[in-house]
Amino acid sequence: xxxxxxxxxxxxxxxxxxxxxxxxxxxxxxxxxxxxxxxxxxxxxxxxxxxxxxxxxxxxxxxxxxxxxxxxxxxxxxxxxxxxxxxxxxxxxxxxx
Amino acid sequence: xxxxxxxxxxxxxxxxxxxxxxxxxxxxxxxxxxxxxxxxxxxxxxxxxxxxxxxxxxxxxxxxxxxxxxxxxxxxxxxxxxxxxxxxxxxxxxxxxxxxxxxxxxxxxxxxxxxxxxxxxxxxxxxxxxxxxxxxxxxxxxxxxxxxxxxxxxxxxxxxxxxxxxxxxxxxxxxxxxxxxxxxxxxxxxxxxxxxxxxxxxxxxxxxxxxx
Numbered sequence: 469x470x471x472x473x474x475x476x477x478x479x480x481x482x483x484x485x486x487x488x489x490x491x492x493x494x495x496x497x498x499x500x501x502x503x504x505x506x507x508x509x510x511x512x513x514x515x516x517x518x519x520x521x522x523x524x525x526x527x528x529x530x531x532x533x534x535x536x537x538x539x540x541x542x543x544x545x546x547x548x549x550x551x552x553x554x555x556x557x558x559x560x561x562x563x564x565x
Numbered sequence: 566x567x568x569x570x571x572x573x574x575x576x577x578x579x580x581x582x583x584x585x586x587x588x589x590x591x592x593x594x595x596x597x598x599x600x601x602x603x604x605x606x607x608x609x610x611x612x613x614x615x616x617x618x619x620x621x622x623x624x625x626x627x628x629x630x631x632x633x634x635x636x637x638x639x640x641x642x643x644x645x646x647x648x649x650x651x652x653x654x655x656x657x658x659x660x661x662x663x664x665x666x667x668x669x670x671x672x673x674x675x676x677x678x679x680x681x682x683x684x685x686x687x688x689x690x691x692x693x694x695x696x697x698x699x700x701x702x703x704x705x706x707x708x709x710x711x712x713x714x715x716x717x718x719x720x721x722x723x724x725x726x727x728x729x730x731x732x733x734x735x736x737x738x739x740x741x742x743x744x745x746x747x748x749x750x751x752x753x754x755x756x757x758x759x760x761x762x763x764x765x766x767x768x769x770x771x772x773x774x775x776x777x
Binding site: 546553559565 | 600603606607608612615674713714718720721725729770775
């Protein structure tokens with residue numbers, strides 16, 4: 469019998485981490501298409517999360533001719549390094565962030 | 566109706582409770598500061614909520630540390646329930662209100678997301694702002710939080726989760742012992758020992774989590 473296992477839903481914090489990591493792994497500057505595939509998000513959801521990240525100062529939006537790039541900021545790097553600490557803290561309480 | 570004899574609490578008990586409440590306040594403020602740093606780093610509201618919960622616990626414990634110290638310094642024995650009608654009474658009201666607010670927020674964090682907004686107001690009646698009622702309501706709320714932490718530990722089997730489970734189980738026992746203080750004054754000491762053990766466990770978790 470084949471057992472269907474529903475994939476675990478990612479939390480908002482995990483999605484933000486995936487986006488920032490995708491940009492970071494591309495040398496700190498990446499195009500939206502790459503982020504979309506790397507973070508495994510739909511176009512609409514990615515747009516929403518990118519806007520939120522820009523508004524909170526984790527990334528900046530840059531225009532290079534026709535192309536749009538997103539660059540990770542110092543704050544974004546701090547989020548990436550502090551994320552595991554935060555995850556462990558909330559995991560200890562059994563609370564989803 | 567059952568009428569309880571008010572128990573004579575020896576004054577030296579209050580020096581002990583002063584130390585325990587001061588320590589729990591300090592640990593609470595350390596956790597709230599850690600949550601604040603996480604909030605500054607992430608801008609995620611859950612960190613703000615965690616910070617608020619432990620600020621409430623910290624202020625509540627600080628107030629009781631102050632009133633316990635005040636009682637100790639008054640340097641005389643007196644009956645537990647008579648004490649509620651003095652300056653100390655205001656301290657207890659602040660403690661009841663802030664502790665319950667913290668437990669309610671914690672309970673809300675463990676509710677499924679779809680329930681979080683709707684059920685919040687249902688917890689707010691203030692009829693339980695009295696010694697026994699406060700501990701009964703707290704025992705129910707902390708009991709639920711302990712169960713959720715037990716489920717979390719069974720799922721993850723991690724030391725951090727175990728420490729949080731132990732912490733809330735100890736706080737739960739502390740409230741139960743407080744309810745029973747009316748039968749035996751020694752339980753006042755036992756309740757505070759459980760409280761101290763609970764917050765020590767939270768401190769151990771905080772040290773482990775903040776190390777990495």
